[in-house]
Amino acid sequence: MLCAYILNTTVTLQIWSHFVRSKLIKKTPNRKMEMHRLPLPELRDDKHRHKQCNGNENSNRFRPPKYKGRLSQGGYVAVENNNGANNSQSLGSCSAHNSSNIAHAISFRGVEFPDANTLPASPNVQQDASSTDFGDQSHFELCFERLAKLGEGSFGEVFQVRDRSDGRLYAVKISKQLFRGEQYRAERLEEVRRYEEFSGHENCIRFIRAWEQYDRLYMQMELCRESLEQYLLRCQQIPEERIWHILLDLLRALKSLHDRNLIHLDIKLDNVLIGEDDETCKLADFGLVIDVDRANSQHATEGDSRYMAPEILQGQFSKAADVFSLGIAMLELACYMELPSNGPLWHELRRGILPEEFIDKISQELQLVIKSMMMPDPAARPTTDTLLSHPKLQRMQENQKSLITSRSFRKSRRVVYGKVCNWKSFAYRCLFYLLEILHLYKPISPSQPTITPAPSSPTTFLAAVPRVEFQLVGSTPITNRDCYASDFLTGDDELELSKQETPHVINSTPLNHNQGKSRLDSSRRSSLGKTIPTLELDSPYSNVASLKLFETSSFRRKKLFVLDYDDE
Numbered sequence: 001m002l003c004a005y006i007l008n009t010t011v012t013l014q015i016w017s018h019f020v021r022s023k024l025i026k027k028t029p030n031r032k033m034e035m036h037r038l039p040l041p042e043l044r045d046d047k048h049r050h051k052q053c054n055g056n057e058n059s060n061r062f063r064p065p066k067y068k069g070r071l072s073q074g075g076y077v078a079v080e081n082n083n084g085a086n087n088s089q090s091l092g093s094c095s096a097h098n099s100s101n102i103a104h105a106i107s108f109r110g111v112e113f114p115d116a117n118t119l120p121a122s123p124n125v126q127q128d129a130s131s132t133d134f135g136d137q138s139h140f141e142l143c144f145e146r147l148a149k150l151g152e153g154s155f156g157e158v159f160q161v162r163d164r165s166d167g168r169l170y171a172v173k174i175s176k177q178l179f180r181g182e183q184y185r186a187e188r189l190e191e192v193r194r195y196e197e198f199s200g201h202e203n204c205i206r207f208i209r210a211w212e213q214y215d216r217l218y219m220q221m222e223l224c225r226e227s228l229e230q231y232l233l234r235c236q237q238i239p240e241e242r243i244w245h246i247l248l249d250l251l252r253a254l255k256s257l258h259d260r261n262l263i264h265l266d267i268k269l270d271n272v273l274i275g276e277d278d279e280t281c282k283l284a285d286f287g288l289v290i291d292v293d294r295a296n297s298q299h300a301t302e303g304d305s306r307y308m309a310p311e312i313l314q315g316q317f318s319k320a321a322d323v324f325s326l327g328i329a330m331l332e333l334a335c336y337m338e339l340p341s342n343g344p345l346w347h348e349l350r351r352g353i354l355p356e357e358f359i360d361k362i363s364q365e366l367q368l369v370i371k372s373m374m375m376p377d378p379a380a381r382p383t384t385d386t387l388l389s390h391p392k393l394q395r396m397q398e399n400q401k402s403l404i405t406s407r408s409f410r411k412s413r414r415v416v417y418g419k420v421c422n423w424k425s426f427a428y429r430c431l432f433y434l435l436e437i438l439h440l441y442k443p444i445s446p447s448q449p450t451i452t453p454a455p456s457s458p459t460t461f462l463a464a465v466p467r468v469e470f471q472l473v474g475s476t477p478i479t480n481r482d483c484y485a486s487d488f489l490t491g492d493d494e495l496e497l498s499k500q501e502t503p504h505v506i507n508s509t510p511l512n513h514n515q516g517k518s519r520l521d522s523s524r525r526s527s528l529g530k531t532i533p534t535l536e537l538d539s540p541y542s543n544v545a546s547l548k549l550f551e552t553s554s555f556r557r558k559k560l561f562v563l564d565y566d567d568e
């Protein structure tokens with residue numbers, strides 16, 4: 001009996017001591033104990049990670065610590081999203097301790113660019129701010145609609161997206177690998193610093209913002225048409241004048257890097273993008289950019305072997321290496337030549353032997369420039385400044401300058417004229433107002449428009465129909481921008497096309513300026529055009545026009561509603 005009592009008391013005491021110990025440990029965690037736990041295996045799959053973080057508070061222990069505020073040595077600002085609702089967007093299913101699940105803005109721009117240090121609230125969050133359960137949706141998924149994949153490199157995947165807040169199109173690069181550790185993360189974040197640094201340059205990609213979430217880096221930037229690689233594959237034969245322009249753009253971009261003692265180390269056709277204007281070339285992918293001095297003292301990463309300068313094999317990193325890469329890229333572009341990544345031809349190209357069957361296709365002037373850029377000895381290669389002072393490139397720069405001057409002159413003339421017109425109309429209005437007060441002028445009261453029966457002549461018909469303003473969406477086929485629905489429609493409700501019983505399509509202003517015709521050749525028209533069945537073209541002028549719906553081939557894929565005129 002006594003034994004049973006003692007045993008019972010011991011067990012109870014043990015349970016109590018265990019309970020008290022576990023409570024104490026929870027309040028004051030034993031750091032040593034935590035540190036001696038075996039590390040968790042790194043999980044690559046996001047889904048697995050999320051499941052784990054649901055059930056395990058310590059799942060974030062072996063992730064790199066998150067920096068809050070500015071680092072001492074020229075560090076970055078990693079700011080938690082200021083929007084309260086946004087902060088909780090990914091906490092719906094994960095522990096609040098998991099800071100990598102919260103989207104952090106990344107910026108090196110400092111306090112003078114407050115926008116860069118905060119993430120905009122996602123439209124979904126604004127809609128339902130009371131709710132904290134946003135599921136597993138990341139900031140990217142909440143704020144952007146993913147439209148297409150634009151490309152992929154060794155570090156990231158790039159998507160064409162639509163920003164839900166402003167409806168505009170952008171490119172977002174998402175790092176392919178999860179941050180493996182603080183060193184790897186710091187390397188990836190360096191790209192943000194460089195993108196921000198060169199964002200204002202005409203020949204570098206315009207950068208919007210960056211953030212990190214779920215141990216990945218996201219970079220939002222301007223959307224470009226295509227890379228030079230894609231452009232070359234599409235065009236194959238690029239006119240030499242265009243090659244010179246591309247060279248000029250890239251030399252300018254490279255000069256701005258070299259002036260800051262930085263080297264790109266990854267110049268190649270894939271990393272040059274063509275801007276929205278379809279002309280300007282922009283340098284992208286600043287992932288390997290490094291300070292020249294640091295490159296030789298520390299480990300710098302070499303880029304694509306097809307474009308690599310020979311001295312990189314000996315670990316010599318210099319500005320001349322970038323000049324070599326640009327030279328060989330120009331050779332590829334001008335001669336439509338596939339560059340080897342190794343083998344005898346690789347070595348020949350680096351000994352200054354350029355295959356004649358390719359190089360003979362281009363002018364002596366361009367040949368000399370490319371050969372000088374590809375000199376085996378880095379010290380013998382021209383600098384970006386020397387290259388920019390080449391007579392041909394000088395002439396081109398002067399032409400561009402005078403073009404810009406005349407363009408800005410025309411623009412300012414338009415602005416001044418607009419302002420004068422505004423003042424004129426303001427003065428007239430004042431005058432009429434004064435005359436009205438003095439009873440010297442009486443404004444005519446608007447009368448109800450009367451719709452006359454069917455016209456006997458086109459001119460009387462046109463005068464009778466009230467003019468409803470109608471703006472054609474999209475690009476160029478018809479240059480007179482303002483067309484009027486009443487020019488080609490009749491009926492009770494001019495704007496509802498489907499309700500039109502027998503609409504009249506008449507020979508109106510757009511036809512007189514028959515610009516749409518030259519844009520699309522007839523074969524393309526017949527394949528793209530879809531006549532709208534509800535429109536019967538029984539007007540006296542229907543022999544000249546029909547209404548068609550086109551889909552443009554522009555990369556923005558806007559649906560355009562254009563008028564097309566059939567002659568037959």
Ligand SMILES: Nc1ncnc2c1ncn2[C@@H]1O[C@H](COP(=O)(O)OP(=O)(O)OP(=O)(O)O)[C@@H](O)[C@H]1O
Nearest residue numbers: 150151152153154155156158171223224227270285
């Ligand atoms: N802003 C953009 N607009 C359109 N396409 C883009 C844009 N940025 C990148 N791309 C496309 O995505 C591809 C990969 O992008 P990027 O070169 O930045 O990735 P990466 O992983 O760093 O590449 P790399 O293997 O060269 O290091 C580019 O070659 C280009 O085709």
Ligand SMILES: [Mg+2]
Nearest residue numbers: 153270271285
């Ligand atoms: Mg790249």
